[in-house]
Amino acid sequence: KAGVTQTPRYLIKTRGQQVTLSCSPISGHRSVSWYQQTPGQGLQFLFEYFSETQRNKGNFPGRFSGRQFSNSRSEMNVSTLELGDSALYLCASREPTEVNEKLFFGSGTQLSVL
Amino acid sequence: EDQVTQSPEALRLQEGESSSLNCSYTVSGLRGLFWYRQDPGKGPEFLFTLYSAGEEKEKERLKATLTKKESFLHITAPKPEDSATYLCAVQANQAGTALIFGKGTTLSVSS
Numbered sequence: 504k505a506g507v508t509q510t511p512r513y514l515i516k517t518r519g520q521q522v523t524l525s526c527s528p529i530s531g532h533r534s535v536s537w538y539q540q541t542p543g544q545g546l547q548f549l550f551e552y553f554s555e556t557q558r559n560k561g562n563f564p565g566r567f568s569g570r571q572f573s574n575s576r577s578e579m580n581v582s583t584l585e586l587g588d589s590a591l592y593l594c595a596s597r598e599p600t601e602v603n604e605k606l607f608f609g610s611g612t613q614l615s616v617l
Numbered sequence: 618e619d620q621v622t623q624s625p626e627a628l629r630l631q632e633g634e635s636s637s638l639n640c641s642y643t644v645s646g647l648r649g650l651f652w653y654r655q656d657p658g659k660g661p662e663f664l665f666t667l668y669s670a671g672e673e674k675e676k677e678r679l680k681a682t683l684t685k686k687e688s689f690l691h692i693t694a695p696k697p698e699d700s701a702t703y704l705c706a707v708q709a710n711q712a713g714t715a716l717i718f719g720k721g722t723t724l725s726v727s728s
Contacts, residue, residue: 507660536714546661546704559713593660605651605661606716608660 504529507609509594515615521582524612527532528575528596534558535577536606537569540591549592552577581614619644619709623719630726631697637701638690638722646710650688652681653704655721661704664690695726 508527516522516561528535548561552571569579575596581588591613595606622641630636640652649668651660665674667683674681678699680691688705702723706716 534714538716538718545720546706546716546718548712548717551714559715561715595660605663605666606661608653608662610658610660 504531507523507594507596507607509592510608511612511614512610513613513615515617516584517617518586520584521580522584522614523578523580524592524594524614526577526579526594526596526609528594529607532596532598532607533575534597535571535575536595536597537577537579538593538595539563540593540611541589546593549579575612584616586616589614619707619715619717621705621707621717621719623703623722624635624704625722626720628725630692630724632696632726632728633694635691635693635695637692638705640688640705640719640723642688642705642707643686644707644717648708648710649701650683650714651689651706651708652679652688653706655702655704664703671705674711692724695724697726697728700724700726 509574510525512577534553538546540546550569551559555571566582571577591611593606597606620643624639652664655661665681670685672683678693682689702721704721706718
């Protein structure tokens with residue numbers, strides 16, 4: 504099976520712009536989670552989608568949003584970018600019947616905000 | 618507040634020199650504790666899940682243990698290919714499916 508695929512791999516934006524990141528989960532996985540990774544804060548949970556519905560949301564401002572499509576692919580959007588949004592954004596998927604089990608992570612999208 | 622603290626931040630070992638990484642956690646109710654390995658430029662890769670105090674799991678040179686307040690990742694006779702950042706995460710009752718990660722321990726093994 505192919506792993507979790509995230510595009511693009513690298514992205515450079517300027518303050519005030521918006522950005523959309525894409526994630527294709529492992530085939531058969533209906534749950535997709537997003538995490539932000541920075542050197543100072545480590546990995547922080549953004550949100551999780553399951554069957555096109557947001558199941559859980561972390562403590563991030565409303566500028567961060569996401570959605571999931573019927574084929575389980577997911578996108579996250581960040582509007583009005585700030586310098587502090589520079590980070591590695593990781594997407595992860597998991598088996599549909601497993602709540603407590605392992606996440607499979609993609610390689611991430613490295614976002615730089617100038 | 619649910620919290621995960623890993624120590625040390627960085628660890629340098631000689632090949633064959635065994636050691637342990639620590640993960641201390643404070644959660645309202647533990648549903649599971651996870652260990653991941655992250656190589657530079659890649660996403661975290663799952664290693665272990667532990668559910669209750671006293672549980673142990675092994676994989677090659679790695680062994681994870683769990684108590685009511687902390688978890689250890691023991692590395693026996695490490696090799697250079699074990700060099701990576703090791704991340705600990707917990708799933709708490711009040712956090713639903715979200716994982717709360719520690720900041721990781723970066724391990725360097727030299728030959």
